[in-house]
Amino acid sequence: MLIDTHDYTPKLMDAVGKLGEAAPALLEGYAALDGAAARGGVLDAKTRELIALAVAVTTRCDGCIAVHSAAAQKAGASREEVAEALAVAIALNAGAALVYSARALDAFGQQTG
Structure with missing residues (x-):
């Protein structure tokens, strides 16, 4: 287990509560x-949580991963649905690396001297 979310989430919520007090x-x-x-309208709770989990991965937020993985499970998401949403996150991260690599090469080409 990389991160024990059962241990991590209450500590995170406590820390967020302290920030809220300040x-x-x-x-x-x-x-x-x-x-x-969360209120939504068109998307159901499971779909919103799958999106949130994929975004949590792309933004590298451990707290978001902990909260939204639990919420996705509670909303009825299957392991296969989570894996598919995460595959989209992986592809998007690779796509972002591709775009920024093109930008970096372009910037390199703009250098003189």
């Missing part, structure tokens, strides 16, 4: 944004 408006704003995304 900066309540920040946490209130985040809660409003998160709540608006």
Whole structure:
């Protein structure tokens, strides 16, 4: 097990709570944004959580991975559905590396001297 999410998540929530005590408006704003995304409308909860999990991987957020993997499981996602969503995240990261590699090579070509 790379990260024990059962141990990690409560510690993370405690740390976020302390941040909220120090900066309540920040946490209130985040809660409003998160709540608006969670309400949804067209996408069901499972689909939203699969997207969130894939985004969590692309943004390299361990806390997001812990929270959204649990939420995806609770919403009924299967291991195969999670794996497929993660395959999309992997492909997107590779695509981003391809685009930024092209930009880097272009920048290199702009250098003089």
